Amino acid sequence: MKASKRRSLPRSAFAYPRTRSYPIDTLARARNALARAAQRGTKGSYAHVAAAVRRRWGNKVKSVARARGRRR
Numbered sequence: 001m002k003a004s005k006r007r008s009l010p011r012s013a014f015a016y017p018r019t020r021s022y023p024i025d026t027l028a029r030a031r032n033a034l035a036r037a038a039q040r041g042t043k044g045s046y047a048h049v050a051a052a053v054r055r056r057w058g059n060k061v062k063s064v065a066r067a068r069g070r071r072r
Contacts (some may be wrong), residue, residue, distance in 0.1 A: 001029075017042070022049050029063045035057035 006023065015022035015033055022033040022044060030053045036042055037049035053061050 012056075016047040022052075024049075024053055024056055027057065027060060030057055034061065034063060 002050050005018070009020075009023060009025055011017035011020070013023055013025035014020050015024055015037075018072065022037065024030040024033050034046070034053060037044050037046040050063055
């Protein structure tokens with residue numbers, strides 16, 4: 001996303017509106033925000049981003065979880 005596009009988004013389009021991080025204005029960006037928050041070493045908690053995504057998109061976005069099944 002270009003900086004001009006990011007600046008034009010309203011604060012409500014971010015999981016962290018004050019710092020304008022983790023944009024969740026589209027379904028694809030909401031999924032990406034969840035994936036990035038789930039990674040180690042990132043600022044922001046997964047629970048906070050997941051709650052913001054749920055408020056905005058409801059059940060349209062599935063949460064990021066570990067792979068299930070047998071490990072090889």
